[in-house]
Each structure stands twice: as C-alpha cells, then as structure tokens.
Amino acid sequence: MVNRFESLAAPGIRKLAPYVPGKPPEQLERELGIKDSIKLASNENPLGPGPRARAALAASLAGVGMYPDGSGHVLRARLAARHGVGLDQVTLGxxxxxxxxxxxxxxxxxxxxxxxxxxxxAVYPIAVQATSAxxxxxxxxxxxxxxxxxxxxAALLAAIGPRTRLLFLANPNNPTGTWLDAGxxxxxxxxxxxxxxxxxxxxYHEYSVGMSVPDGTQWLARHPNLVVxxxxxxxxxxxxxxxxxxxxxxxxxxxxxxVRQPFNVSVPALLAAAAALEDxxxxxxxxxxxxxxxxxxxEGLSALGLKVPLSAANFVLCDLGRAAAAVNDALLRQGVIVRPLANYGLMNHLRITTGTAAQNERVLAAMAAALANGA
Ligand SMILES: Cc1ncc(COP(=O)(O)O)c(C=O)c1O
Incomplete structure (x- = not known):
C-alpha cells in the first residue's frame, strides 16, 4: 500500500521499517483461543519488580497529578553516587x-x-536512519x-571513517548474548x-557481573567521548x-x-527506579x-541437538540449523512466545529469554514436541 504522505516525510523515515516487538501474550491468546501462554520474547525479568520498587510504585500514585521533577534529581543523585560520577554526568531516559x-x-x-x-x-539502525545519517x-x-x-x-575500527560521529556497541550484545572482554x-x-x-x-550489565564482561563505567574518566x-x-x-x-x-x-523532553521519565518510574536501585x-x-x-x-536445547552459544545476558540465542519460522509457529500453538530473528537476517535462529524454572521447562518441552512433530 502506498502511503500518501510518504513523499512529505524526512528522507530517512521513508524507508524505515518499524521495530518488531515480542508478541504480547494477550494477542496470541486472542488469535489462537488459548490460555496460559508464556512470553520469553523480550528479555524481561520473570520476577518483575522487587518488593521495594513495588512499594514505591504504590506510593507514587499520590503524586501522579503533578508533573515529575524534570531534572530527576533524586534518581540522578543515587545513580551518581552508585557509579562514582558527578550529578552532571547522568542523563535519564x-x-x-x-x-x-x-x-x-x-x-x-x-x-x-x-x-x-x-x-x-535493532534499535541502532532505526535511530540512525531516522536522522537520515x-x-x-x-x-x-x-x-x-x-x-x-x-x-x-577490528571490523568496527575499519568501519570508522572521517565522517563517523557515533559508534554503537552493546556489551553484552542483544540478540547474540556475546561480549567483548576487558582487554x-x-x-x-x-x-x-x-x-x-x-x-x-x-x-544487560547486571546479569554479566562475574563473567569476564567489563564494567564500561571504569573508562569514563579516561575517554571523554564514551557514553555508557x-x-x-x-x-x-x-x-x-x-x-x-x-x-x-x-x-x-x-x-x-x-534535546531531552522536559518530563521524559514519569513520577512512578522515577520513584520505583530509585527504590529498585537499593534492593x-x-x-x-x-x-x-x-x-x-x-x-x-x-543444556536442554543442546540435548535436542540445537546449537546454543554461551550468553552473558538473560537470553540464549538458539541456532536451529533449519528455518526457524515453522518451529516458532509450533511453539506459538503451544502457547510459548519466543523471538524469531528474521529482522536481523537470522532465519535459522530463535532468541529465548530465561524464565522461571517452570517456564524454562515449558519452553524445553514445547521445543521437544515441535521438533518431534517435524517442525
Ligand atoms: C541491547 C539493548 N539496549 C537497549 C535496550 C532498550 O531497553 P529499554 O529501552 O527498555 O531500556 C534493549 C532492550 O531490549 C537492549 O536489548
């Protein structure tokens, strides 16, 4: 379908494909008429917020009639103290x-x-293209x-030229789970x-602590061009x-x-984040x-003959050695939502977020059934 406003849009926006998020469980349940689906598709924490953040969230309701503190002072001060940097080095988003x-x-x-x-x-290409860079x-x-x-x-260095202004690097990276070590x-x-x-x-830094993945904040003082x-x-x-x-x-x-919107972090988010930091x-x-x-x-996916490299994040990248779309459909029919990676050009891979012990067993059983049924 031709978009009638396309020629009016900024050049970078014209060819932009939107970010594809994980399928919400409600949508899958509506589509298939099933219940009790699980979502291990967007690298969320299966435990959700901790008790301190929950209490702060409940208390924050009293404040939502007012705009948040646009400077986010309390949260920024806690983050500055936590990371040993100045208040003027913290930008909230x-x-x-x-x-x-x-x-x-x-x-x-x-x-x-x-x-x-x-x-x-996947957000890097979108953010870059939107600016027409x-x-x-x-x-x-x-x-x-x-x-x-x-x-x-070496390839990243080779890609830098005289016009390069920004370099994006995720450590550990999503969707591969791979990382660069300190050296x-x-x-x-x-x-x-x-x-x-x-x-x-x-x-994903917090998940990677103790796994030879460095804390990039240690280089902030030496490299003024670094943003963590x-x-x-x-x-x-x-x-x-x-x-x-x-x-x-x-x-x-x-x-x-x-450029930051003056009130880009909400009252509940400011309070819950500050509380979460202390939990x-x-x-x-x-x-x-x-x-x-x-x-x-x-272990479970490898036992099914699939390739699963080490991950320093809260998900694994699973190489199925065959087209992932049919396996993904078979998982969806069993109420298990994981992330296909066709938008990354990875047609044989699925990314699976770690869940609770019960959710992990469910995804493994669903994968075994999908493969046994010839998906
Ligand atoms: C590598 C990476 N960076 C940034 C984000 C953005 O997360 P958020 O906007 O929720 O902080 C994600 C989310 O999946 C991610 O995987």
Missing part, C-alpha cells in the same frame, strides 16, 4: 531506548555516519568464532578517534515503567539535556535465577 535516540538526534545529520556491528541491537555496518564474527556472530573490534574493549576504546562518540550499551547506557528494564524488572540512563562527560550530558536482595535473586535459567536452557 524513558527507558535506555530514549537515551539511544537522544544520542542519535544530538550527533547525527545526513552528512555524517554512525557505525555499529551486524547483528547489533548513513550507517556503516561492520561485519560480525563468523558463526564458528569463540563469540559466534559477536562484535568484531578487547580497552584496546578498542584506545583505538577509536576521540571525535567519535562511543555509545557503550550495557542494558544502562536500564531498569532488565535485571531491575521495570520494563513496563520505562526508565534508563546514560553516564557521560558533563559536556556531552549537557548536549543531551538540550540488593532482589537483584541477587534475579541474577541467581538467570544463571540457573541460562544453564538449563543451554
């Missing part, structure tokens, strides 16, 4: 997605380039590499020219609220703040559950 888009809006024009890796998080996509590691389909630092990242940051802003997206983004959507269990943040040099934060116990329970889930999914 409506999810970290918001911060990624702010970065693109701030630094990209049709005259410049942004670099990211093949199989990098050119994307320079670095080839990923091959499937038989130690980090299958992961970011290749690789350190060498990469040293080699990137200082006039290229490096966006190090650490949405984090989120409350994953390990903190607040995906539905939308809260994320960037840590950067104050001058860079100052630029982001010029060490819930975070630890989340991380422990995820470790068990990663091991169980990897």
């Amino acid at each position: 409506n999810g970290s997605n918001d911060v990624l888009v702010l970065l693109a809006e701030t630094f990209l024009t049709p005259e410049v380039d942004a670099v990211y890796s093949q199989y990098a998080f 050119r994307a320079s996509v670095a080839p990923a590691h091959p499937a038989d590499h130690r980090m299958p389909l992961g970011h290749d630092p 690789e990242l350190d060498a990469l940051l040293r080699a990137i020219p200082p006039e290229v802003v490096v966006v190090l997206d650490e949405a 983004t984090r989120t409350f959507s994953k390990a903190y269990g607040l995906a539905g609220l939308r809260a994320g943040y960037a840590l950067s040099h104050p001058d860079l934060a100052d630029l982001l703040n010029r 060490r116990e819930h975070l630890e329970a989340t991380i422990a559950l995820n470790r068990q889930g990663l091991a169980r999914l990897r």
